[in-house]
Amino acid sequence: MGGGPVLVVGCASQKGGVAKSSLARLLAREMAAQGQRVLLADLDVRQATSLEWARRRAEAGLRPELQVARCETVKNALKQARQAEVDCLILDARGFADAQTLEVAGAADALLIPSGLAVDDLLPSVRLAHELTRAGIAPARIGVALCRAGDTAGEIAEAARYVAEAGYHCLPVAWPERAGYRRAHDEGRVATEARHPSLRGRAEAFAAGILDFIARQPRLKKDDKHGRS
């Protein structure tokens, strides 16, 4: 593997603290566990939470080992991914949407927007998706992932409907907020490595839905900088 075009997945949002980094790490771990070579690019060079998390993971000796790099720009992340000959580059975007968000989206074969369930969370997510599509990003490449969610099936279904009515794909499984996931992150783990089997099972279902969405995306052409294909 390696050497071919790198699959690029972006995790971005309008709001901060919605689980971009947690999602990026989860996908990096799941892809690495499938035998893919993965680079996780932490674009939030000030917070660098994914870089810090990677340090905790390495200290704990967890497998698979993950490559996490501090990248100031998307261009630099792409360059590092090519140099490392990885199969997949995951872009963990900065806390809030800014000029770089469009660069992340433009480079991404799939762009994931994590969102909470309330209208206060969904509206900024959909607005960001609209901004990106107005700038030329193909709406089919955008997936909204319901994260840090409550557990009420009706509330989740309502949120999924909101996303679908706005014209975007809502990932099929929501990721509930649990202390056990927080603890896993604190220990350098991802949600599918949480200590409790029921938490792991739920996270596996969540991750599987996203990996399937990513796999269904046609790869961007090299010269297609804004995901129009």
Ligand SMILES: Nc1ncnc2c1ncn2[C@@H]1O[C@H](COP(=O)(O)OP(=O)(O)OP(=O)(O)O)[C@@H](O)[C@H]1O
């Ligand atoms: N499903 C979950 N259950 C419990 N805690 C969670 C869950 N998902 C994420 N968290 C926690 O929520 C906090 C914010 O998550 P994270 O850092 O991934 O968000 P972010 O969008 O990357 O934040 P920022 O905008 O600051 O970059 C972290 O403490 C993380 O461990």
Ligand SMILES: [Mg+2]
């Ligand atoms: Mg983050």
